[in-house]
Amino acid sequence: MSETATVVSGVAERYANALFELGVETGQLDGIAADIDRFDALLAESADLVRLIRSPVFTPDDQLRAVSEVMFRAGIGGLAANFVKLAARNRRLFAVPEMFRAYRKLLAHHRGETTADVVSAETLSAAQVGDLKAALTSVTGRDIRVNAAVDPSLIGGLVVKLGSRMIDTSLKTKLNALKIALKEVG
Incomplete structure (x- = not known):
């Protein structure tokens, strides 16, 4: 930093x-x-x-x-x-x-909530945010507050940061990984 x-x-x-x-x-x-x-x-x-x-x-x-x-x-x-x-x-x-x-x-913290920073390629609907909250709540056992942001360069998928954990399911990351794998083969 x-x-x-x-x-x-x-x-x-x-x-x-x-x-x-x-x-x-x-x-x-x-x-x-x-x-x-x-x-x-x-x-x-x-x-x-x-x-x-x-x-x-x-x-x-x-x-x-x-x-x-x-x-x-x-x-x-x-x-x-x-x-x-x-x-x-x-x-x-x-x-x-x-x-x-x-x-x-x-x-x-005062409310006993955990905040998840979520970045998506497009704005998430209220239903999608609700589904995401439910999934994260079931994993953590805590109430989740979602801070949503949009980054069109992700192409699709999500990047979810929850505490020190980060889950990146974006197409951008997958394509970059594929590009690196192809370079290693060639």
């Missing part, structure tokens, strides 16, 4: 712990989770918003004004909004997505 990733991870964990503790104290864990899900959805929809939070070119005041307006229009308020604003003031806005991941991890 690079030094930059380690620094971001440490910052993210400290901020996420603080937000989680505030959520426990105020009984707002679920409200915070809903608001950060909404903010993540905004990031997924807007390359401009991603540039805003990642770029060191913008001043903290510019970032604060912009994310404040975005959150206001999206109906994101309370602790989650204050958290993002604090990150902007402290020049940590670039780490907000990682902070949210760390928060979700703490929340899942």
